[in-house]
Amino acid sequence: MSDRPSLARPAGMDDADAELLTRARDLLDAVYREGRHEVVAAFRLSDGAIVTGVHVDGSARRSAVCAEGVAAGNAIAQGASAPVVAAVSVLRRPGGTWHLIEPCGVCAEMLSDYWPDARVWVTAGSEGVPTTFAGLLPAKRRRVW
Numbered sequence: 001m002s003d004r005p006s007l008a009r010p011a012g013m014d015d016a017d018a019e020l021l022t023r024a025r026d027l028l029d030a031v032y033r034e035g036r037h038e039v040v041a042a043f044r045l046s047d048g049a050i051v052t053g054v055h056v057d058g059s060a061r062r063s064a065v066c067a068e069g070v071a072a073g074n075a076i077a078q079g080a081s082a083p084v085v086a087a088v089s090v091l092r093r094p095g096g097t098w099h100l101i102e103p104c105g106v107c108a109e110m111l112s113d114y115w116p117d118a119r120v121w122v123t124a125g126s127e128g129v130p131t132t133f134a135g136l137l138p139a140k141r142r143r144v145w
Contacts, residue, residue: 007098010128020088034094041067041089045082068107084115100128108136
């Protein structure tokens with residue numbers, strides 16, 4: 001593992017969500033490649049399983065796939081009987097700093113379609129705080145499947 005700057009556990013984050021943070025940081029440590037693999041998402045399912053996703057970038061901008069989308073596909077592959085209940089995404093900047101981040105707008109739309117009530121940790125100011133996928137888009141039109 002590299003000597004990475006600390007990404008502190010947010011106040012109020014329980015042990016289960018802290019495990020997501022640790023898993024995301026450890027995986028990002030292992031796969032980080034500047035400009036290609038800079039974000040990892042970790043999701044916990046209701047059965048306790050943890051799935052992850054790695055940001056994959058390509059030379060054509062539309063070929064990029066967000067870590068949250070990869071994690072969502074992995075969660076669905078685990079089975080619809082165990083929905084996502086919590087999520088954490090971690091970004092490593094080329095300068096070596098680490099950040100707790102929220103999903104991009106496209107991912108927030110998709111994740112709130114599938115698991116609107118799942119807790120997601122985001123940074124507000126300088127603090128990590130929980131919200132829900134639906135809370136990321138308070139004026140979202142709800143899709144009826």
